[in-house]
Amino acid sequence: MSQPTLESLLSALEAQLGFLSLALKTGEVDDMAxxxxxxxxxxxxxxxxxxxxKPLGPHLQSAEAARLRALAAGLAQVREQMLRRHALVEQALHMVVPAMNTPVYAAAAGPYGAGAKSSGRFQVLSA
Known part of the structure; x- marks a missing residue:
């Protein structure tokens, strides 16, 4: 198998990022995943x-470096879109399932946990 060129790798990465961005824009959940x-x-x-x-990083041609910067910027935009979508889904989940807002366990009363609760059985102890 021959080594792929840097040009072909960058083109393939740009295409994959484009497919991911398109999936986010269309909103198809299965396609996004x-x-x-x-x-x-x-x-x-x-x-x-x-x-x-990688050792040639500082010596890349300006066109290749610009493409890498554009890929990084595109990836940052896709990440922001995913975070926005996550926030919307989280808000919708809290509206549909309000029990998500309540804690499952009781909060601790102090630094060492909640105090002991009496059952009401032994009100007075005498010897």
Whole structure:
């Protein structure tokens, strides 16, 4: 198998990021999950394939460096879109299931937990 060129890796990363961004815009939940998973796995593979070019980082041509910066900016935008969608889903969940707002366990009364509660059985002890 031949080594892919930096140009082909950047093009493939841009295409994957475009698919993920499109899935977020359309709002298809299943498509978002599939595209996010495929983008994540492709980034891991691309990271391993980019190892030969990592020492050349400062010496990249301006066009390649600009494409990498554009990829980073696009990834930041996709991350912000995902965070916004997460916040909307979280708010909707709290509206639909109000029990999500109440704690499951009682809050501790002090630094060492709640005090002992009497059952009311032994009101007075005498010897």
């Amino acid at each position: 599939v595209q996010a998973q495929s983008f994540q796995s492709f980034v891991v593979e691309a990271n391993a394939l980019l190892d030969p070019w």
